[in-house]
Amino acid sequence: VGKYTFRADFDSANLSAVKQGVNLSEFQLWTRRDCQNTVNERGTRSWFYYGVAGHNGGDFIVMNIMNLNKQGRLFSQDYRPWYWFPGMSEWLPISNKCTYKRKDDDFQLRFSHKFESCDETFFAFAIPYSYSDTQAMLNHIQYTYQFYGDLPFAAAAEDGEHNGSSLRGPSSDVMPEAGSSEAGRSS
Numbered sequence: 001v002g003k004y005t006f007r008a009d010f011d012s013a014n015l016s017a018v019k020q021g022v023n024l025s026e027f028q029l030w031t032r033r034d035c036q037n038t039v040n041e042r043g044t045r046s047w048f049y050y051g052v053a054g055h056n057g058g059d060f061i062v063m064n065i066m067n068l069n070k071q072g073r074l075f076s077q078d079y080r081p082w083y084w085f086p087g088m089s090e091w092l093p094i095s096n097k098c099t100y101k102r103k104d105d106d107f108q109l110r111f112s113h114k115f116e117s118c119d120e121t122f123f124a125f126a127i128p129y130s131y132s133d134t135q136a137m138l139n140h141i142q143y144t145y146q147f148y149g150d151l152p153f154a155a156a157a158e159d160g161e162h163n164g165s166s167l168r169g170p171s172s173d174v175m176p177e178a179g180s181s182e183a184g185r186s187s
Helices: 072-076 131-144 152-158
Strands: 005-007 015-020 026-031 049-053 060-068 082-084 099-103 106-114 121-124
Antiparallel strands (some): 015 026, 099 106
8 A cells, every 4th residue: 555565464463454545644544353264253353453654754643443352451551562673682562652532332542653664573562472382382382391290281182172273383393302412402
């Protein structure tokens, strides 16, 4: 949209549509329903997560999320969305205060951001913890406690309980094998 590229083609992203706002640096954004297009789809839109590219360092942008669930109490306490770009050591809350309003059944959130670099910048309702992050954490727990015998939840998962998912995750190469040169290191 304009010189900016908005994207949500990565784990946990949920941007549905973007339109130019009143000026070249203002945008209206819509999110997908929570768990949209899955068996767990809900009518709620509790969060957002997306990336913005095509900007220069110093560019100023205004974003209006048009269709969230009512969250006035949270934002009335000065809660702010989070942002991150490659090279940052951690996610940070945006600097400027947000404004919000209700329109019909939708909660609309408005916030601005001054880009610090030309790197793609990611915005989220809260610091994201994706499915991939969860799988890596579970692999780490399983690796850490492998010498303590079967943990009750691990045995249940291996037997096909918990929706048949394995604590090992989609790939077995996340944690080093026992006895490898990497086995004693913590990440």
